[in-house]
Structures are given as C-alpha cells and as structure tokens.
Amino acid sequence: MSNITPERADLLIHASWIVPGNTEDLVLENSCLVVSEGKIREILDSSVVSSRYQAEKEIHLPGYALMSGMVNTHGHAAMSLFRGIADDLSLHTWLEDHIWPMEAKWVSEEFVYQGTQLAIAEMISSGTTCFADMYFFPDASARAATEAGIRVQLATPVIDFPNPWSVDADDAIQKTTVLHDEWRNSELVSTAFGPHAPYSVTDEPLKKIVMLSELLDIPVHMHVHETAFEVSEALRTQGKRPITRLAELGMLSPRFISVHATQLTDDEIRLLSDCGVSIAHCPESNLKLASGFCPVDKLMRAGVNVSLGTDGAASNNDLDMFSEMRTAAILAKACSGDAQALPAFKALQMATINGAKALGLDHLTGTLEAGKQADVIAVKLDELNTQPVHNPVSQLVYSTKSSQVRYVWVNGKLLLDNGELTTLDKETLLQMARTWQQKLGTPT
Ligand SMILES: [Zn+2]
Incomplete structure (x- = not known):
C-alpha cells in the first residue's frame, strides 16, 4: 500500500553475511550495504x-562476507x-649491514613510486584499504596511492x-610540514x-616534533622498544629506557x-x-627478526589501543x-599462556577499527557504519577451507x-573486481618488479 518512491543510491552490495565490526560478534545475515556518494548510507x-x-x-x-577493509598501521611499502x-x-644486522646500504644505493623517487605501486597491488588484493607508510620520498607514495585509489597515512621518516x-632531521621535519600542506585537502x-x-x-x-604534531594535530609514528638490544643500549649510553626518555620529552599522547x-x-x-598511546603490533616481522613478543593481552587489559601492521615486505615477507x-x-594466546587471550572478534577489530583509531581516521573508516566512507571488502567463504560457516567471524580470523578477498571498495570505488585489480595493471607491475630484480642483483 506504500507509494513511497525509492531513493537513489550509487551502489547496493548484497551478501550472505555482513560483519559491521563495531558490536561484539554482531553478524547480519542476508543483508545489503547501501552506498551513496562514497559513503555507507545504511545496512538493511x-x-x-x-x-x-x-x-x-x-x-x-x-x-x-562483507567487512571493513583492513587498516595496516605500519609498513615501508616501497x-x-x-x-x-x-x-x-x-x-640490527639486517638493518645496518644490509638494508641501510641498499637504501643509500638504490632508493630514489622512481624506486619509491614503483615499489609502492607493487605493495599497493598486493595490499588491495589481500583486503587492505588503508595503510600507514614510513618511507623516503613520501610524495611518490602519495601519488601511487591516490592513483590506485587506496587510503594512506604518510609517516615521513x-x-x-x-x-x-x-640531509638531517630538521630537513625532514621541514619537508613534512610542506607535505602536510600539499595534501591537507586530499580525500585519501x-x-x-x-x-x-x-x-x-x-x-x-x-x-620540535612534539610541538609541531600538536600544532598541526597529526600523529607521530615511531619504532619503539623493538628489541631488548635497543633498550639495553639506551640504558648503557643514556642511562634510561627509551620510553622514559620519550615521556620526558612530552612525546606520549x-x-x-x-x-x-x-x-x-x-x-x-x-x-x-594513561597517556592514550596506540601500539602498532607487527607480529610476523617481530617473529622473523627474533625481536621479541609484544605483550598484547596485558596491553589490551590495560585499555591500550593495539592495532596491527605488517611492517615492510623485507622483514615479513x-x-x-x-x-x-x-x-x-594465536601468538597472543601462546605468549600469555591463555587460550582466551585475543579472541577472534578482538583480532578482527585489531586489524580494522583499532588501526583506524591509531591513525586518527576512525571517523572515516574501520567499521561498516552509516556515515563512514565505504571502505569495504567482500570475502568468499564458499571455499573448502572456510566451510561450514558456523561462525563467520571465526572463519575470517x-x-x-x-x-x-574478491572485491574491494575504497570510498565506494571498486578497486578489486572478482579478484582483478581495476586501477593497477598486474602485468606491468610484474615486468617492473623483474627489472628491479635485475638491477638490484647487479654487482657494484
Ligand atoms: Zn618498521
């Protein structure tokens, strides 16, 4: 009997399950995500x-299953x-004897642009819609990200x-303020x-960074207490642990x-x-470099926001x-000796909304909620390894x-279409990677 004219929307995505990610274990069955002007309008x-x-x-x-795109809160894409x-x-051997000399020799604007494109293609294909990137020539990373349509936070080194x-820290700080100004109106x-x-x-x-980050209201992103060696060296040379020093400098916020x-x-x-600091937990990089174990369970019990990062592909891989x-x-359970540590839904939040919170982007992304940008991934659970679907959140984690991951949208724009990248050309990227493989393999 209703004669209400249907409203216009840009996109309707129907799925067997929708995991909004904001309410503990909530899974909506046979539902539809309505997208208008790049934003989530509602779920019906x-x-x-x-x-x-x-x-x-x-x-x-x-x-x-539809869920929010993943937020990778730490990496070095290129x-x-x-x-x-x-x-x-x-x-320290990896960094000082291998990576830093290689970077000094090879890293250029072109290296960063192309390496970041390769990373973005891998990230979109595996369900990441937002990433934090700490690397040189951040302008090149910004260009690669905006062309590909993925969300990025540039943590300038x-x-x-x-x-x-x-040339030094002051130069980098100055370049950061310029970069901030150039990209301040960007949607991505x-x-x-x-x-x-x-x-x-x-x-x-x-x-200076403490002062400027407050003034510009932007995050500060730093490797801290990565290894026991880092802490013991700081105690030996400065007489204090790095976190004590950062607290004295007013950095913790x-x-x-x-x-x-x-x-x-x-x-x-x-x-x-107490200071409201977020942790970017990078378990696979820490495991591979034998750096140690982040006490995730204790941190979360203390109310610390813990997000997730892959770190660079040179240490993950x-x-x-x-x-x-x-x-x-699974590592949180092993480290705490408690199988109840970091249950599936909390792990899913760590990979999504906790990351958005860490980056100060939770008003835009990290959950499927009305008003947020449509950063959405569709995961095909109709596969042997994810059947039967007693619990979609358990299957996802x-x-x-x-x-x-077969479909990916950022700001409502389709970036992965049934497994095919829409904004990057896979063959071109493979050819580019082979060219760098030859260059980097050339003896000096
Ligand atoms: Zn790192």
Whole structure:
C-alpha cells in the first residue's frame, strides 16, 4: 500500500553475511550495504532494499562476507622491492649491514613510486584499504596511492643522518610540514611525523616534533622498544629506557603510535595506557627478526589501543593482513599462556577499527557504519577451507586465506573486481618488479 518512491543510491552490495565490526560478534545475515556518494548510507535486510532504494549498480554476493577493509598501521611499502634480499638475520644486522646500504644505493623517487605501486597491488588484493607508510620520498607514495585509489597515512621518516630524502632531521621535519600542506585537502592522503626510532633521532628534533604534531594535530609514528638490544643500549649510553626518555620529552599522547613495543614493563604499560598511546603490533616481522613478543593481552587489559601492521615486505615477507591477523590471534594466546587471550572478534577489530583509531581516521573508516566512507571488502567463504560457516567471524580470523578477498571498495570505488585489480595493471607491475630484480642483483 506504500507509494513511497525509492531513493537513489550509487551502489547496493548484497551478501550472505555482513560483519559491521563495531558490536561484539554482531553478524547480519542476508543483508545489503547501501552506498551513496562514497559513503555507507545504511545496512538493511536484503528483502526490503528494493522497495527503499534504486541504484546505478547492484551486486549480489551469496556465500560472501562483507567487512571493513583492513587498516595496516605500519609498513615501508616501497621496501617490497627488497623482499627476500636479506633474510634470517637479527634486526640490527639486517638493518645496518644490509638494508641501510641498499637504501643509500638504490632508493630514489622512481624506486619509491614503483615499489609502492607493487605493495599497493598486493595490499588491495589481500583486503587492505588503508595503510600507514614510513618511507623516503613520501610524495611518490602519495601519488601511487591516490592513483590506485587506496587510503594512506604518510609517516615521513625523520632521521639524524643523511639519507636519500633528507640531509638531517630538521630537513625532514621541514619537508613534512610542506607535505602536510600539499595534501591537507586530499580525500585519501593524511600525514604524520615518522621519527624512525629513539636510537636514530636526538632530543632536539623530537622536541620540535612534539610541538609541531600538536600544532598541526597529526600523529607521530615511531619504532619503539623493538628489541631488548635497543633498550639495553639506551640504558648503557643514556642511562634510561627509551620510553622514559620519550615521556620526558612530552612525546606520549593519544597522537603517538608506538610501533613494535616488544619490551615493556608493567609500569610502562600503565604509562602508555594513561597517556592514550596506540601500539602498532607487527607480529610476523617481530617473529622473523627474533625481536621479541609484544605483550598484547596485558596491553589490551590495560585499555591500550593495539592495532596491527605488517611492517615492510623485507622483514615479513608479505603485506597480508589476513595472515597477520591470524598470527596475532594465536601468538597472543601462546605468549600469555591463555587460550582466551585475543579472541577472534578482538583480532578482527585489531586489524580494522583499532588501526583506524591509531591513525586518527576512525571517523572515516574501520567499521561498516552509516556515515563512514565505504571502505569495504567482500570475502568468499564458499571455499573448502572456510566451510561450514558456523561462525563467520571465526572463519575470517582463523581460516580465511587472503586470496578469498574478491572485491574491494575504497570510498565506494571498486578497486578489486572478482579478484582483478581495476586501477593497477598486474602485468606491468610484474615486468617492473623483474627489472628491479635485475638491477638490484647487479654487482657494484
Ligand atoms: Zn618498521
């Protein structure tokens, strides 16, 4: 009897299951995500959608689960070109004897642009819709990200010593403010300061970063307490643990993202909680470099926001957030000796909304809720390894392979269409990667 004219929408996505990610264990069955002007309009039961909306495009995905795109909160995208070049080494040997010399020799704007394109293609294909990137020539990364249509936060590397992008820390800080200004109105790009680590940046530039990050209201993203060696060296040379030093400098705040944090005392966990710091947990990089174990269960019990990052492909060696999420979930249980630590839904939130919160982007992304940007992935659960679907959240965390991500949208724009990239050309990227493989393999 109703004569209400259906409203116009841009896109209707029907799926067997929708996991909004904001309410514990909520799974909506046979529902539809309504997208208008790049945003999520609402989620409705599929049976009532046709009387309410008319859309340009409508897609039916039986056997699929929709969830928020993954938020990869720590990485060095262009290092994908160094994948497999220096394996099975401890962090400091890997970094000082292999990675830094390779970077000094090879990293250029072109290297970063092409390496970031390769990384973005891998990330979109495996369900990531937003990533934080700490690397040189961030303008090139921003260009690669905006062309591909993926969301990025550029954490510009601030390091005391000369590198391919900056002559010293002050130069990097100045370049960051320019970059922030250039991209401040972008729909996809945001900026952050990325002081590399306590051992590679002195007090004066860190004080400037504290002041400027407050002024510009942007995050600070830093490797902190990655290894026991980092902490013992700081104690030997400066007489204090790095977190104590950062606290004295005024660095610890809700804007601060502490990457790794494998060495934490109970007092430090309380301090991080009191200051509202976020942790970017990178379990696979920490495992591969034998850096240590982040005490995720203790941090979360203390109310600290813990997000998830892959780190660069040179220390992981992939950018697969599904694999990272599963590793995080099972490692938290092993480390705490408690099988109830980091249950599936909390692990899913760690890979999505907690990441958005860490980057200060949770008003835009991280859950499927009305008003947020349509950063959505569709995962095909109709595969042998994810049947039967007693519990879609359990399947997504413990059983899904990232190749089951078949559709990806960012801001409502389709970036992966039944497994095919729409904004990047896979063959061109493979050819480009082979060219770098030859160049990097050339003896000096
Ligand atoms: Zn890193």
